[in-house]
Amino acid sequence: MEPLPIQVTVNGRTYSAEVEPRLLLVHFLREVLNLTGTHIGCDTTSCGACTVLWNGRPVKSCTVLAVQVDGGEILTVEGLEGEGQLHPVQEGFWEEHGLQCGFCTPGMMMTAVALLNENPDPTEEEIRKAISGNLCRCTGYVNIVKAIQYAARKMREGMSVHAGGV
Amino acid sequence: MAARAVHGIGVPVKRKEDPRFIRGKGTYVDDIKLPGMLVMDIVRSPYAHARIKRIDVSKALAMPGVIDVITGEELAKANLAWMPTLMGDRQMVLPTDRVVYYAQEVAAVIATDRYRAADAVLAVEVEYEPLPPVLNPFDALKPDAPLVRPDREQKSNHIWHWEAGDKEKTDRIFHEAEVVVAQDLYIPRIHVASIETCGCVANYDPVTDKLTIWMTSQAPHAHRTVFSLVTGIPEHKIRIISPDIGGGFGGKVPVYPGYVIATYATLKHKKPIKWIEDRSENLQADSFARDYHIHAELAATRDGKIRGLRVRVVADHGAFDAAANPSRFPAGLFSVCTGSYDMQAAHIQVDGVYTTKPPGGVAYRCSFRVTEAVHTIERMVDILADELGMDPAEIRFKNFVQPHQFPYKSPTGWEYDSGNYPAALQKALETIGYQELRREQAERRARGELMGIGISTFTEIVGAGPSHTFDILGIKMFDSAEIRVHPTGAVIVRIGVQTQGQGHETTFAQIVAEELGIPVEYITVEHGDTDTAPYGLGTYASRSTPTAGAATAVAARKIREKARLIAAHLLEVSPDDLEWKDYAFRVKGAPDRHKTMQEIAFAAYTNFPLGLEPGLEAECYYDPPNLTFPFGAYVCVVDIDRGTGQVKIREFLAVDDCGTIINPMIVEGQIHGGLTMGMAAALLEEIVYDENGTMLTGTFMDYLLPTAVETPHWKTAKTITPSPHHPLGAKGVGESPTIGAPPALVNAVVDALSHLGVRHIDIPITPAKVYRILQEKGVAE
Ligand code: FES
Numbered sequence A: 001m002e003p004l005p006i007q008v009t010v011n012g013r014t015y016s017a018e019v020e021p022r023l024l025l026v027h028f029l030r031e032v033l034n035l036t037g038t039h040i041g042c043d044t045t046s047c048g049a050c051t052v053l054w055n056g057r058p059v060k061s062c063t064v065l066a067v068q069v070d071g072g073e074i075l076t077v078e079g080l081e082g083e084g085q086l087h088p089v090q091e092g093f094w095e096e097h098g099l100q101c102g103f104c105t106p107g108m109m110m111t112a113v114a115l116l117n118e119n120p121d122p123t124e125e126e127i128r129k130a131i132s133g134n135l136c137r138c139t140g141y142v143n144i145v146k147a148i149q150y151a152a153r154k155m156r157e158g159m160s161v162h163a164g165g166v
Numbered sequence B: 001m002a003a004r005a006v007h008g009i010g011v012p013v014k015r016k017e018d019p020r021f022i023r024g025k026g027t028y029v030d031d032i033k034l035p036g037m038l039v040m041d042i043v044r045s046p047y048a049h050a051r052i053k054r055i056d057v058s059k060a061l062a063m064p065g066v067i068d069v070i071t072g073e074e075l076a077k078a079n080l081a082w083m084p085t086l087m088g089d090r091q092m093v094l095p096t097d098r099v100v101y102y103a104q105e106v107a108a109v110i111a112t113d114r115y116r117a118a119d120a121v122l123a124v125e126v127e128y129e130p131l132p133p134v135l136n137p138f139d140a141l142k143p144d145a146p147l148v149r150p151d152r153e154q155k156s157n158h159i160w161h162w163e164a165g166d167k168e169k170t171d172r173i174f175h176e177a178e179v180v181v182a183q184d185l186y187i188p189r190i191h192v193a194s195i196e197t198c199g200c201v202a203n204y205d206p207v208t209d210k211l212t213i214w215m216t217s218q219a220p221h222a223h224r225t226v227f228s229l230v231t232g233i234p235e236h237k238i239r240i241i242s243p244d245i246g247g248g249f250g251g252k253v254p255v256y257p258g259y260v261i262a263t264y265a266t267l268k269h270k271k272p273i274k275w276i277e278d279r280s281e282n283l284q285a286d287s288f289a290r291d292y293h294i295h296a297e298l299a300a301t302r303d304g305k306i307r308g309l310r311v312r313v314v315a316d317h318g319a320f321d322a323a324a325n326p327s328r329f330p331a332g333l334f335s336v337c338t339g340s341y342d343m344q345a346a347h348i349q350v351d352g353v354y355t356t357k358p359p360g361g362v363a364y365r366c367s368f369r370v371t372e373a374v375h376t377i378e379r380m381v382d383i384l385a386d387e388l389g390m391d392p393a394e395i396r397f398k399n400f401v402q403p404h405q406f407p408y409k410s411p412t413g414w415e416y417d418s419g420n421y422p423a424a425l426q427k428a429l430e431t432i433g434y435q436e437l438r439r440e441q442a443e444r445r446a447r448g449e450l451m452g453i454g455i456s457t458f459t460e461i462v463g464a465g466p467s468h469t470f471d472i473l474g475i476k477m478f479d480s481a482e483i484r485v486h487p488t489g490a491v492i493v494r495i496g497v498q499t500q501g502q503g504h505e506t507t508f509a510q511i512v513a514e515e516l517g518i519p520v521e522y523i524t525v526e527h528g529d530t531d532t533a534p535y536g537l538g539t540y541a542s543r544s545t546p547t548a549g550a551a552t553a554v555a556a557r558k559i560r561e562k563a564r565l566i567a568a569h570l571l572e573v574s575p576d577d578l579e580w581k582d583y584a585f586r587v588k589g590a591p592d593r594h595k596t597m598q599e600i601a602f603a604a605y606t607n608f609p610l611g612l613e614p615g616l617e618a619e620c621y622y623d624p625p626n627l628t629f630p631f632g633a634y635v636c637v638v639d640i641d642r643g644t645g646q647v648k649i650r651e652f653l654a655v656d657d658c659g660t661i662i663n664p665m666i667v668e669g670q671i672h673g674g675l676t677m678g679m680a681a682a683l684l685e686e687i688v689y690d691e692n693g694t695m696l697t698g699t700f701m702d703y704l705l706p707t708a709v710e711t712p713h714w715k716t717a718k719t720i721t722p723s724p725h726h727p728l729g730a731k732g733v734g735e736s737p738t739i740g741a742p743p744a745l746v747n748a749v750v751d752a753l754s755h756l757g758v759r760h761i762d763i764p765i766t767p768a769k770v771y772r773i774l775q776e777k778g779v780a781e
């Protein structure tokens, strides 16, 4: 198959590459860009270990072709931290022991980021539903829920501080 | 200085490993990329049992990017077509003439990248002559059953027979018993399905003549020894690195054929070879847990005192006995199945059997078959209660081994180290409001609603194990730690066990912090690299804290004893005049005159007493005197939907006792995770084969892991009964919940249906299974 040219912005940096049309986005990220924080845990779009944000929406990057995201913007776990400051979701996972082996964690955190961008104050049930496409075999989810609640609190506080500070 | 200041034992220290994981900077095996690396992919059998008539690799070899196709015939020339298993059996690496399970490895393609390798797998032509499959162990034992393993001298599918306990005494008790209950229980085949699959990067460097293998291994040292024995490469020329591991749960203890083929390929091509299995390969062909067909009987008096237990098991081990049990325990620690109850006698018989299924018998987050043991006794106690019309809590209180009986010698020969079973159950019942729940249940029942309360009061057995009884392939099951205190008082600790998410880098640092009074942030823990870590048997069966945790404490205490001499020198007093208090050596009666470990460390390199060896380091190879016996009392409440058969867990309370707790946050996390895997086994997971032996549950679409939606909000509580023989009093915790949760859940579901005459349901208790029962009993909506 003839390679096709693509241009894609990943974590704020724009890359141009020639890729086989069948190359999966997750392999593009991991093997072409060496961004190995995005993991692979299945081959049936079930586990969510590969979740990244594509133009702000969470997608399972094992089920997206690299050529599809041509011209788009991708955010991976490596792009969460801003200027040496952990994203509140990263902080929450650390504070609340939301990870054990860490393998599901990047995908789980990306789903959480997408949720909180849309719903800054989710209930436990809404959180559980939002992450139901991300499997974790280690934690039993209780602390993942707490981690996302922690991040939600922190982000709301941040917003109000910001709003009040204008 | 308080424990909190050094972040020692008992403090919920945030994990030291997390900063890399939350940034996506962990290094898992698939993240390793070496120059010139090739990729391996595997051709697998579409049949459960077949003769291989022909393998034609020519089309595959002609494809772009394909470097090689390796077959069993080629491996046979290198004497590598078979390998030993950790259980003393042998297993095919690649077959030369026949396959014995669905998805068995048949050939391996080496190519420049994973897409080309996958293309070539499809182009390898294999001609099979199907043979009849043997799919359950009872059929396998029939005289006319097809032979699964004609390579063996013994021409039957029977592998071994194993017994524990006193047959004569047990039979006599049953003969005289007032009440006997009996039940068949099947614990199906399940799969650990860690979210990271298995794989390796094997790299032979011809210049240094050294073989390095990054491998998803729970036991890198044991694997190094096996690799050396299999390949004949001297052990110092093999380095196994188990980097960050994405969950293990027992599935990363065995040596899989893929590791061996990749190693052969790197030796042949002198290039790094990466092999990462995909999820279907992982679910279809990696080792399995359980598959135990159990017949159990309990003898008791009419007023509910248990007298004896008799158990007969037929164990389906698949085509190769590739379990990783200690060598004297082919049925693992199953004989601990008298559980938390004092009885006069027990007799256990287990027969291992070959079938045309992938190797079985590895653990699923469980210390060598203790899950099967606990399931058996906790179900049988409930069945006895039902027979006698007793409350399941009452019958337990009546039969518990009492606190004053410890150390308690069980009828099958185990010596339980410590416990207080009534206290744990009492706490669980009070916390959950048991009496109130029973009242509510009666009311709901009167309204036709199905509510159940389930209890399990289990005893776990972990920390394998004492060298007089425990070894794997002859290697004794000690574990190790090595501690070096640098001149500035910073520390590196290296241990023989290997984390797969349990948080060793934090927990083991806390042990050293506590023992040496050095803050945890100055302590680095390293493991998983056989070139640097001391020899150990690895992490599984909840053995890390009982074995390597003890080794770490003992090594730290050796350092402290040397430090005492240096402190005495610095303070110009006799060592006997010093006491270790509040994390420093202090002059007795003048506690302000003291030296901290940091000060002592500096002196160990700059100003040590004449005649004393400079430096400050120690190691310990710890041979535990006994196993440890954590325990717990779990209570759960379920509601059953009469319209769908769905079991809804309303509440689940786990009271665990794992002795001294090093990091309560990590312990609680372990319990949450273990409960979830226990629930998975009880309600969701089962590996299913069709009549041809084809696996029907080879993806996450069919093999259902619990998501956040099915998983309840676990509640936990604790009692603390330290182990008397462990230097820290700690016992290990990672697996207690996985073994304790399934019977609690089954007991709850059966309890909800007991008034309809239901006494037992085999796991997994799926909605379909429950709905059929509701239909049969005429209560389905
Ligand atoms: S890898 Fe499992 S959903 Fe993408």
Ligand code: FES
Binding pocket: A098, A099, A100, A101, A102, A103, A104, A105, A135, A136, A137, A138, A139, B195, B246, B247, B501
């Ligand atoms: S932390 Fe291991 S899979 Fe989620």
